[in-house]
Amino acid sequence: MNLFSDIRVLVIDCLDGMVRDGVLPEGLDFGAVAVEPPRDAAHGDMATNAAMVLAKPAGQNPRAIAEALAERLVADGRVATAEVAGPGFLNLRLGNSIWQGVVKSALTDADFGRSTMGAGQKVNVEFVSANPTGPMHVGHTRGAVVGDALASLLDFAGYQVTREYYINDGGAQVDVLARSAYERYREAHGLDPQIAEGLYPGDYLIPVGEALKAKYGDSLIDKPEEDWLVDVREFATETMLDMIRDDLALLGVKMDVFSSEKALYGTGKIEAAIDSLRGMGLIYEGTLEPPKGKTPEDWEPREQTLFKSTEHGDDVDRAVKKSDGSWTYFAPDIAYHYSKIERGFDALIDIFGADHGGYVKRMKAVVSALSGGRVPLDIKLVQLVKLFKNGEPFKMSKRAGTFVTLRDVVEQAGSDVTRFHMLTRKNDAPLDFDFDKVIEQSKDNPVFYVQYAHARVNSVLRKAREAGIAVDDATLAAADLTGLSHDAEIALARKIAEWPRLVEIAARGHEPHRIAFYLYELASDFHGLWNRGNDDTSLRFLQEGDAATSQSKIALIRAVAVVISSGLGILGVKPAEEMR
Numbered sequence: 046m047n048l049f050s051d052i053r054v055l056v057i058d059c060l061d062g063m064v065r066d067g068v069l070p071e072g073l074d075f076g077a078v079a080v081e082p083p084r085d086a087a088h089g090d091m092a093t094n095a096a097m098v099l100a101k102p103a104g105q106n107p108r109a110i111a112e113a114l115a116e117r118l119v120a121d122g123r124v125a126t127a128e129v130a131g132p133g134f135l136n137l138r139l140g141n142s143i144w145q146g147v148v149k150s151a152l153t154d155a156d157f158g159r160s161t162m163g164a165g166q167k168v169n170v171e172f173v174s175a176n177p178t179g180p181m182h183v184g185h186t187r188g189a190v191v192g193d194a195l196a197s198l199l200d201f202a203g204y205q206v207t208r209e210y211y212i213n214d215g216g217a218q219v220d221v222l223a224r225s226a227y228e229r230y231r232e233a234h235g236l237d238p239q240i241a242e243g244l245y246p247g248d249y250l251i252p253v254g255e256a257l258k259a260k261y262g263d264s265l266i267d268k269p270e271e272d273w274l275v276d277v278r279e280f281a282t283e284t285m286l287d288m289i290r291d292d293l294a295l296l297g298v299k300m301d302v303f304s305s306e307k308a309l310y311g312t313g314k315i316e317a318a319i320d321s322l323r324g325m326g327l328i329y330e331g332t333l334e335p336p337k338g339k340t341p342e343d344w345e346p347r348e349q350t351l352f353k354s355t356e357h358g359d360d361v362d363r364a365v366k367k368s369d370g371s372w373t374y375f376a377p378d379i380a381y382h383y384s385k386i387e388r389g390f391d392a393l394i395d396i397f398g399a400d401h402g403g404y405v406k407r408m409k410a411v412v413s414a415l416s417g418g419r420v421p422l423d424i425k426l427v428q429l430v431k432l433f434k435n436g437e438p439f440k441m442s443k444r445a446g447t448f449v450t451l452r453d454v455v456e457q458a459g460s461d462v463t464r465f466h467m468l469t470r471k472n473d474a475p476l477d478f479d480f481d482k483v484i485e486q487s488k489d490n491p492v493f494y495v496q497y498a499h500a501r502v503n504s505v506l507r508k509a510r511e512a513g514i515a516v517d518d519a520t521l522a523a524a525d526l527t528g529l530s531h532d533a534e535i536a537l538a539r540k541i542a543e544w545p546r547l548v549e550i551a552a553r554g555h556e557p558h559r560i561a562f563y564l565y566e567l568a569s570d571f572h573g574l575w576n577r578g579n580d581d582t583s584l585r586f587l588q589e590g591d592a593a594t595s596q597s598k599i600a601l602i603r604a605v606a607v608v609i610s611s612g613l614g615i616l617g618v619k620p621a622e623e624m625r
Contacts (some may be wrong), residue, residue, distance in 0.1 A: 046150040046157065047545035049091065052123070052137065053080040056093050059117040068113050069103050080137075082543065089128070089136035090539060096133035107133025144538035145526040151541055151604035152522040158544045158611050162552060163204030169385050170196045172396035173293070173300075174211040177285040178222045180249055181292045181451040184398055187476065188427045189451070190467040190617070192396040193298045194557035195425075197615045202552035207390070208301045214282050215306035215377060221245065222285065223278035227265070229254025230277070234263060253284050292451045297460050297617045304384070309377045318383035318415070319350075319365055319376065327353040327414055333364065352379075357410035378404075379411050386416045393422045394555060399473075402426055423555055427472045433479040458483050461618045465492040468561040468616055486624070488572075491565045495609060496621035498568035501575065502606040503622050505586050509599055514592045518607075521600035528597045531584060533574050537601060540570045544608050557616070564612045571605050 056078060063069040078099070083092040096111035103110065108129055115127035115135060126138045151157045172192025175185045196206045225245040228238035233254040240246050257265070257280060265273045286303070293300065309315050322328050331351050335344035350366035352375075365376045385393055393412060397404065405424045412422040432439035432449055434457075439449055455463050457480050466483045469491055470476045486493050509516045529538065543563070551559035578585040586602055588594045610620045 046147065046154060047160070047549070048143070048147060048542045049080050049546040052091055052139075053078065053093075055118065055121055055123070056080060056095055056114070059114055060095060060099075062117060063110075063113060069099070069105075069110070073099055073102055075099075081546075082539075083136055086536070086539075088130065089126075089138045091137045091139070092130075093135045093137065096129075096135060100133065111135045141530050141535060142527070144535050144542065145529050147538050147542040148526055148529065148601050148604045149522050151607050152518045152600060158201070158548050158608065160202040160545065160549050160552065162202050162549050163199060165203065165205050166391040167207070167389060168199055168204045168392045168394065169207045169209055169388075169390040170199070170394045170396070171209045171211055171385075172196075173289075173298075174213065175289065176213045176216075176218050177282050177289065178218050179245060179247055179285065180288055182448040183430045183432060183451065183454055183478070184427070186296065186451045186454055186463065187430050187467045187472075188396050188398060189293060189296055189298050190464050191425065191427055191472050191557060193296075194464070194468060194560070194616050195394065195396075195555055197617065198548070198552050198557050198560065199555075201615055202548055204552075208299070209385075210300045210303045211381060212286065212303055212305045212307075215310055216374070219278055219282055219307075220274065222281050223274055224270075226250050226253045226257065226281040227273065227277050230257040230261075230265065233258040234266060236266075249288070250281075253281055256280075256284065295452060295455050295460065297464065304381065306377050306381065309380045310372075314384065315372060315376050315380040318380040321383065322352060322379075322411070322414060325414060327356065328365070329353065331362070333361065352407075352411065352414075354407050354410035354414075357413040359406040359410040363407045363410075375407065378408065379415075382408065382412050382422070383415050386412070386420055390420065393420060395422065395424045396472075397424055397426050399426050399428045425472050425555060428475045430467075430476045430478050433477065434481065436481075439480065454478070461496075462492050464617050465495070465561060465613075468558045471556070471558050488569075491561065492618075493624075494572070495564045495568045495613070497624055498571045499606050499609045499613075499620045500622060500624040501571075502602045505599060505602060508587060509595060512587065514587075514595055514599075516596065516599055516603070518603065521596055521603055524596040524600050525593060526597050526600060528594055529601055533577055533584065534598075534601060537570050537574055537605065540567050541604050541608055544612075560612050560615050564609055564616075567605060567608060567612075571602065574602075 057075050060069065060073075060075055060078070064071055064073065078093065078095045080091050080093045083089050095114060096107040099110055100107035111129040111133045115129060118124045118127045118135075118137065123139055123143050124137055125140045128136045130136050170192055173181070173185055173189045175181050181189070193208065196208050200206045221244060225240070228240055228244065229250040231254070232238040232251070257277065260280070265277070319328060329351055330348055332346040332348055333351070335346075347368035349364040349368050351362045352365050354363045355361060363375055364373050365379065366372055382393065395408065405426070408424060409422050412420060432454070458466075462483050466478060467476065482490060483492060484490075486497075488494050506516050529535070547559060547563045551557060574584065586595065586598045588598070606620075613620045
C-alpha cells in the first residue's frame with residue numbers, strides 16, 4: 046500500500062476527467078504531476094503541484110485549474126478537503142479512516158513498504174573491492190555498509206541485485222604482498238625479517254609466514270625470488286581474501302560474486318573490450334595534453350593508444366595502452382565493466398572511495414560507449430571517516446601497521462551500531478565516528494533512539510499479554526481503530542504512511558541513508574506520543590480495564606515496530622527486543 050501513489054492515481058483520474066469534459070485541452074503530459082507531503086504539516090496531509098505544472102502547457106491560470114481539480118477530488122470519499130494555496134498548489138486533507146487503514150495495512154500486509162518499482166531489473170552493485178594486501182580499514186567499512194545497504198534497498202524495491210567484489214590482484218601490489226609475506230616466512234624460521242621500505246609491515250602477515258612454513262617447510266629459504274614469487278603470491282593473496290571475507294562477515298556482508306582482475310590478463314578479455322571500442326571508432330593513436338600542474342618544460346608527450354572518452358561526456362580522452370605497449374590501469378577496468386554488460390545487467394552501480402573521484406567520468410564514458418547508452422552506471426563516492434575515542438583521535442592498529450581496521454571498529458562498537466552510524470550521513474559527506482557517542486543512550490544517538498523505540502513497543506506488548514490482552518497482529522488489525530483520532534495519533538499514522546514512498550525515493554536516488562533518517566524521524570514521533578501519555582492518560586497505550594481501546598492504540602505502535610524492523614533490515618541492523 047503506497048497511499049501517496051494511490052492519491053496520485055486519483056489526481057490523474059480527475060485530470061483525465063477534466064480533459065474529457067473540455068476543462069483541460071487534450072495532449073497534456075501528466076508525468077510531472079506529483080503528490081507528496083507538504084513542506085509544512087499544518088497545511089495538510091498531502092500536496093499536489095498538478096495545477097502549477099499544467100498551467101503553461103494548458104494555457105490557463107493555475108489557480109483556476111486547481112479550483113476545478115479540487116471540486117473533483119473532494120467528491121472522492123478519501124479526500125476530506127482540498128484547498129488552493131498560493132499561485133496554485135493544492136493541499137489535501139484525508140479522512141481519519143484513511144490513516145487508520147494504513148495502520149491495518151502495516152499489520153496485515155507482509156510486504157508493506159516493498160515496491161515493484163524495479164520490475165525485476167538486474168542491477169550489479171560493486172563495492173569494497175579493496176586490494177587483497179591486508180585487512181580492511183575503516184574507509185572500507187563505510188563503503189561496505191553503504192554498498193550492502195543499497196543492495197538491500199534495491200532488492201526491497203523490486204530489483205534483482207548482485208553484490209560483487211572486484212579483486213585488485215593484477216597489479217604490482219600483490220608482488221609487494223608476496224615479498225612481505227616471504228619475509229614473515231623467513232621470520233617463522235627464526236631469521237630476522239627484512240621489512241624494507243615499501244613492504245607491508247603489519248603483524249597480520251606473521252600467521253601467513255607461519256602457514257607458508259607449514260606448507261613449504263624450509264624449501265624456499267635462500268632461494269632466488271623467481272623460484273618462489275608466483276607460489277607465495279598466490280598463497281598470500283588467497284589468505285588475504287579469506288581475511289577479507291571474515292571481516293565482511295563480521296560486518297554482516299556477504300558477496301555474491303568475487304571477480305579477479307588477474308583473470309582478465311592473458312585471456313583476451315582486455316583485447317576484446319578494446320576491440321569493441323575500436324570497432325566504434327573510439328580508439329586511436331595520439332598524444333595527450335600535459336596534465337594540470339605540468340609545464341611544457343617537464344612534460345614529454347608520448348604517443349599512446351587512446352579512448353575517445355570525450356565523445357561520451359569526459360573532459361579529456363584517456364590512455365588505454367602506454368607507449369611501451371603495456372596496458373594502463375584503465376584497460377582492465379574497461380574489460381571488467383564490459384563483462385558486466387555482457388552478463389546482462391540492466392544497471393551498474395560502483396561504490397568508490399573519495400580518492401577515486403577522477404575515475405568517475407571515464408568509467409561512465411566507457412560504459413556508455415560499450416553498452417550503446419543502454420546501461421546506466423552510477424558511481425557513489427564514499428567520503429572519509431574520522432574516528433574518535435575519549436575525545437581524541439582513535440589510534441592506528443598495531444596489527445595493521447598503518448591504519449585502523451574494520452575489525453577494530455566492529456569489536457569496539459558492534460556490527461549493528463557500526464552499520465547504522467555509517468548511514469547517518471550521506472555517502473559523499475565526511476563522517477565522524479565517536480566510539481563514546483555511538484554507544485551513548487540518548488536522543489542524540491540515532492542508533493539508540495531507533496532501537497529504543499522498537500524495544501519500547503515490545504515492552505508494551507509484554508505488559509499487555511501479562512494483563513490478558515491479545516496483541517497478535519491479526520487481532521490488532523481486526524480491532525476497532527476508529528478511536529485513533531487524536532492529532533498526535535494521526536500524525537504518527539501519517540508518518541507510517543510515508544514509508545512506502547520513502548523506499549521508492551531512496552531506491553530511485555540510490556540513497557540508503559534516507560532510510561536511517563526516516564527511521565529516526567519515525568522513532569521521534571513515537572517517543573513524542575509516548576511522552577504525551579505521561580500528561581494525557583487518554584493517549585496511553587494501555588488503558589486499564591479497556592482491552593478494546595488498548596488494542597487499537599497498541600495496533601498503532603505495533604505498526605511503528607513493523608516499519609522500524611523492516612527499515613533496520615534494509616540497513617542490516619537487528620532490531621532490539623529490549624534495552625539493557
